[in-house]
Amino acid sequence: MSQPKSSGPGPGRSRQTQIFVDGLGGTRPLVPVDPEGLRKAARRKLDAPAFAYLAGGAGMERTMQANLDAFSGVKLLPRRLCGSASRDLSVELFGHTYPAPVLLAPLGVLELAHAEADLAVGRAAAALGVPFIFSSQASEPMEDVAAAMGDSPRWFQLYWGTDEEVTRSFVRRVEACGAQAIVLTLDTTLLGWRPRDLDLGNLPFLRGQGLAQYLTDAHFRSRLDTVQLPAGTPRPSPALLKTAASLAAHGRKFGLSLAQMRTAAAHFTASYTRPDLQWDDLSRLREWTTLPILLKGILHPDDAREAAQRGMDGIIVSNHGGRQIDGEVGSLTMLPRVVEAAGDLPVLLDSGVRTGADVAKAMALGARAVLLGRPYAYGLALAGQAGVQEVIRNVVAEFDLTLGLLGAHSARELGPQHLA
Ligand SMILES: Cc1cc2nc3c(=O)[nH]c(=O)nc-3n(C[C@H](O)[C@H](O)[C@H](O)COP(=O)(O)O)c2cc1C
Numbered sequence: 001m002s003q004p005k006s007s008g009p010g011p012g013r014s015r016q017t018q019i020f021v022d023g024l025g026g027t028r029p030l031v032p033v034d035p036e037g038l039r040k041a042a043r044r045k046l047d048a049p050a051f052a053y054l055a056g057g058a059g060m061e062r063t064m065q066a067n068l069d070a071f072s073g074v075k076l077l078p079r080r081l082c083g084s085a086s087r088d089l090s091v092e093l094f095g096h097t098y099p100a101p102v103l104l105a106p107l108g109v110l111e112l113a114h115a116e117a118d119l120a121v122g123r124a125a126a127a128l129g130v131p132f133i134f135s136s137q138a139s140e141p142m143e144d145v146a147a148a149m150g151d152s153p154r155w156f157q158l159y160w161g162t163d164e165e166v167t168r169s170f171v172r173r174v175e176a177c178g179a180q181a182i183v184l185t186l187d188t189t190l191l192g193w194r195p196r197d198l199d200l201g202n203l204p205f206l207r208g209q210g211l212a213q214y215l216t217d218a219h220f221r222s223r224l225d226t227v228q229l230p231a232g233t234p235r236p237s238p239a240l241l242k243t244a245a246s247l248a249a250h251g252r253k254f255g256l257s258l259a260q261m262r263t264a265a266a267h268f269t270a271s272y273t274r275p276d277l278q279w280d281d282l283s284r285l286r287e288w289t290t291l292p293i294l295l296k297g298i299l300h301p302d303d304a305r306e307a308a309q310r311g312m313d314g315i316i317v318s319n320h321g322g323r324q325i326d327g328e329v330g331s332l333t334m335l336p337r338v339v340e341a342a343g344d345l346p347v348l349l350d351s352g353v354r355t356g357a358d359v360a361k362a363m364a365l366g367a368r369a370v371l372l373g374r375p376y377a378y379g380l381a382l383a384g385q386a387g388v389q390e391v392i393r394n395v396v397a398e399f400d401l402t403l404g405l406l407g408a409h410s411a412r413e414l415g416p417q418h419l420a
């Protein structure tokens with residue numbers, strides 16, 4: 001059993017030792033190790049609208065809390081005198097071996113956190129061999145991020161829009177980018193009710209942010225001279241001028257005029273999602289690509305069964321980090337029943353994963369891997385690529401230590417025997 005390469009996320013002891021040795025010389029970690037400290041440091045660093053969008057959730061954020069509570073409610077149960085000096089953290093998914101059971105979740109609009117956005121995250125993921133799931137709402141085009149990552153693993157998250165030519169075009173581009181899987185997100189057919197953004201009246205897409213996949217898509221661009229803007233021109237105000245400046249800046253980056261950018265923001269808003277997408281539609285995606293398809297946002301076991309019957313390849317149990325329905329069930333709470341219903345399909349999980357011990361809990365409950373969400377965006381905000389790398393290293397280091405302390409030799413052997 002092989003350990004991850006030294007360039008990989010790394011075994012826990014060395015990371016922990018490194019932090020303490022650095023501390024002897026007065027050097028502190030680049031970003032807070034404590035998850036709540038990490039969030040607070042990002043809040044101090046970011047402007048209010050950026051932090052609201054990245055950190056916020058739906059309604060009173062009760063589902064965000066439920067995600068954390070679900071992890072708190074699961075208790076690990078270690079065994080003694082059966083441990084190992086080193087652990088094998090690797091996992092296999094769809095014929096690929098990854099160094100640890102951790103992927104980077106698709107997060108839109110990363111330019112809110114850092115100017116280098118998805119490029120910095122891609123480089124961090126590549127440095128560690130951890131797969132990065134590119135978002136449909138990315139700030140940098142998939143081709144550029146893929147180029148920045150070399151041969152390192154990348155997946156792609158798809159939103160299925162009403163302009164199906166664009167959706168189909170994304171799938172072609174994804175294949176050309178060397179993605180190893182497509183993740184179809186099903187829980188954002190409508191934008192959730194998010195008071196933090198509503199109170200600031202801020203939706204990044206209307207400012208041209210988070211549209212890089214669309215603005216570089218030939219099919220999407222072909223619409224920009226034909227789609228009509230809604231009538232009625234608002235009176236100029238300082239805020240509107242700021243919005244125009246943001247649209248114009250994004251237009252310059254992607255070779256589009258301000259008028260085209262206004263149309264792009266309107267066309268995106270009108271077409272990015274299909275609230276009436278049905279199970280039968282999945283057969284078209286299945287025909288378009290031979291890549292593994294995972295459905296993200298599954299919570300009900302019957303939906304997992306349906307996914308298996310429809311020829312899907314995997315499931316991501318998720319409630320979108322509590323950003324969609326306030327009051328929906330915590331993601332980890334549904335994991336065991338979804339795993340049971342999914343049969344042979346690999347089940348991954350996100351929403352509320354904050355620590356290495358959380359990774360161990362999800363795997364003990366049957367997840368094959370987890371997606372890390374907001375924590376890496378906070379690392380990005382604080383220290384760019386290096387901040388993202390450090391957040392991943394810390395989570396993986398704690399996971400490795402947790403395995404060792406549980407008496408497990410490998411990530412794969414985690415199971416109900418490790419739960420109280
Ligand atoms: C700022 C932000 C943007 C997101 N954008 C997307 C997206 O474009 N596509 C998607 O499938 N999920 C998106 N998500 C959801 C994440 O992929 C993931 O499900 C969630 O962040 C996990 O919860 P956690 O942040 O509590 O770990 C986004 C989440 C955040 C916080």
Ligand SMILES: O=C(O)C(=O)c1ccccc1
Pocket residue numbers: 108137188191272320323
């Ligand atoms: O912010 C999100 O969580 C997200 O995924 C999204 C994507 C497209 C439109 C609005 C929100």
